[in-house]
Amino acid sequence: MDVLNAMRIFSTVAELGSFAAASERLNLSKGLASKTVGALEDRLGVRLFNRTTRRLSLTEAGADYLARVASIVDAVDEAEAAAGRGSLEPSGTLRVAAPVSFGLRHLSGPFAEFRRAHPKVALDLQLNDRRVDLIEEGFDVALRISRALPESSLVARALAPIRVALCASPDYLAARGAPTTLAELADHDCLRYSLSGSPDSWAFGDAGEIRVPVGGGVTANNGDVLVDAARRGLGLIYQPTFLVGDDLAAGTLVPLLEDVPTPTYRLYALYPHRRYLPNKVRLLVEHLAAVFGDAPYWDVNDRPRPAG
Incomplete structure (x- = not known):
């Protein structure tokens, strides 16, 4: 049994609150995630989650175990990121939620530029004017327009004035x-x-x-x-x-x-608060901030639109 991998799956399930969302983020099947956590419980001799048909919650033993293993997983991820930073090409699926009209008018160009720069990243853009739940619905990033954001555990990066x-x-x-x-x-x-x-x-x-x-x-x-x-x-x-x-x-x-x-108002990029931010998320957020900026092109006639 790969104990470190099992810890990573367990901590991701605990963070997102569901096997489905964790499987989406980790690019593995829901069955494998559930089986791995079950094997970890067998190894430890304790139940880590209380499971019902409607919700998943940590047991007391699970909460104590999470507090101990989260720092281990973060430390390994950060060490790998530090070793590969600058040479590791981002890859995998990046799920993004955005408002309908803004996405239709202003995301095709920046996304095309991003894909050309990072061809191994697959962008999954979902346009919806409702406020999505990033954790529950498995999004990596959400773009949101607001005067002020309510307090939450999400990280908010301002991208442009609206x-x-x-x-x-x-x-x-x-x-x-x-x-x-x-x-x-x-x-x-x-x-x-x-x-x-x-x-x-x-x-x-x-x-x-x-x-x-x-x-x-x-x-x-x-x-x-x-x-x-x-x-x-x-x-x-x-x-x-x-x-x-x-x-x-x-x-x-x-x-x-x-x-x-x-x-x-402001256009924000929201993403889950984690000590290790996936490189593909960081690169996309930085790209959008550079494209839009403090004087977005739709407010400045002589600023070119991003190439589509």
Whole structure:
């Protein structure tokens, strides 16, 4: 029995809370992971996990064993990483979760560049606007847009500022006029994003402290749908510049109330907190930070987009 490998499988199952998620991360079958942990329990003469059909939890002996072996596994992983750093080519599958519209518009180019640089890494990109559970669902990295992230055990790396803009099409403004104050938004059709925390009000001010009630005939759970509706003159739109930036530059949408401060959100890369970060995760996060940066290309007209 490879005791060190069994320790690694056991500690990964304990970290992720399931054999399925651990098997995904370690690139082995669920049956082999379960069999290895069972053999480890037989070797130790104790049960390490309480197993039910709905959940997996450490026994008292399992928690004590984890506290002792985790440092051993980390030390071996770090020693191997230090020995191979700079020469070990990253490989394996890298599972990434990202918001739908951001992924469709802005990840193909950076991912193509990353794949060309690291051809042994297979990227598995899942686009979804819900907040995924990295541990439970077996993701290596999640990209998330937020003003502030709730406290968690995940590591958060800020990749880029995300600014928002109020705008409308020239046709809409010709028919309805342009609002001159926030209070006048109540007189306009506003295209609302249903997955925001409060779709019936828009946040203004540097910290989003000014809430303005809005209404209108179109609500959608996708930003690209709202952008298209705005182009067609269906109402005002208040969305991130990574969505409306091209239209603002082309004149198909016109900025409004530019003197009113708006909150700045951030694009974050989230990944599980581990002393040893897989090289493929570190390289992808660093690549995305370099591509987007403090002045992302969608906000700076003379910055080129990443090659697709």
